Amino acid sequence: MSAPNDRKTPLGDLEKFILLAILKVRNNAYGTEIKNEIKEVINKDISVGALYTTLDRLENRGFVKSRMGEATEERGGRAKKYFRVTAEGQTALERSLDEIARMANLQPIGGYV
Amino acid sequence: MKNNHNNTSSQELDESAVKEFFLEKRILQVATDIFVVSVNDILRAGLLFFTHESLPRQLPPRFAEFLVYLIVPKSSREAILGDLEEDFNEVREKFGLRHAKFYYWWQVGRSAWPFISDFVKKFVTDYFRSFTSR
Numbered sequence: 001m002s003a004p005n006d007r008k009t010p011l012g013d014l015e016k017f018i019l020l021a022i023l024k025v026r027n028n029a030y031g032t033e034i035k036n037e038i039k040e041v042i043n044k045d046i047s048v049g050a051l052y053t054t055l056d057r058l059e060n061r062g063f064v065k066s067r068m069g070e071a072t073e074e075r076g077g078r079a080k081k082y083f084r085v086t087a088e089g090q091t092a093l094e095r096s097l098d099e100i101a102r103m104a105n106l107q108p109i110g111g112y113v
Numbered sequence: 114m115k116n117n118h119n120n121t122s123s124q125e126l127d128e129s130a131v132k133e134f135f136l137e138k139r140i141l142q143v144a145t146d147i148f149v150v151s152v153n154d155i156l157r158a159g160l161l162f163f164t165h166e167s168l169p170r171q172l173p174p175r176f177a178e179f180l181v182y183l184i185v186p187k188s189s190r191e192a193i194l195g196d197l198e199e200d201f202n203e204v205r206e207k208f209g210l211r212h213a214k215f216y217y218w219w220q221v222g223r224s225a226w227p228f229i230s231d232f233v234k235k236f237v238t239d240y241f242r243s244f245t246s247r
Binding site (some may be wrong): 020030032035047049050051052053055056070071074076078079080081095 | 145172173185186188189190192194195196198199200202220223224225226227228231246
């Protein structure tokens with residue numbers, strides 16, 4: 001599990017995008033859905049490797065939780081791994097977005113969190 | 114005179130016999146060729162039916178899958194291979210098998226570095242933590 005300091009470390013850009021993408025897909029999304037959501041909205045093509053290493057890091061920090069889902073034929077009978085953002089993850093994301101909003105002198109960014 | 118006539122007719126007979134011989138030989142050759150080709154086709158069709166070896170494999174490149182298997186941690190292995198195969202099938206339907214295979218290799222190549230750097234980072238962190246915890 002993560003060290004207490006890990007949770008206070010600010011979220012990186014990719015971590016924020018991934019957390020927002022999961023929340024946008026009913027807070028229950030698997031790898032391809034997250035990747036497609038990010039590609040669709042901000043036209044950023046992230047690799048599967050970057051996605052899963054970031055998700056792994058977020059899970060170690062306690063910001064997301066994963067569970068294995070169903071296997072489908074189009075995936076060669078392999079199961080999906082679903083992720084959801086935890087309450088701690090939502091708080092960290094809210095704090096991070098609030099910091100950006102304050103620095104940019106904007107209204108607090110909300111809606112997803 | 115009679116002798117001469119006899120000679121000519123036997124020569125004609127010889128020629129027609131030679132022609133007949135070559136014709137028979139040719140017919141036999143053609144028949145053999147047809148037989149060989151047919152047997153070959155039947156055997157090839159049988160091989161295709163039972164092994165599907167002559168068909169191009171409609172699955173992701175096996176060696177690329179093996180590389181993913183090597184570099185990805187066990188906890189995410191199945192999910193990552195599944196995601197990659199889902200993308201592969203989507204590209205195959207849209208652009209064909211060759212593009213799909215290229216896309217798969219491209220994704221594996223791009224994904225290798227994050228996993229390797231993550232592994233090295235964890236290894237170095239654990240190594241130094243072992244000194245500080247003493």
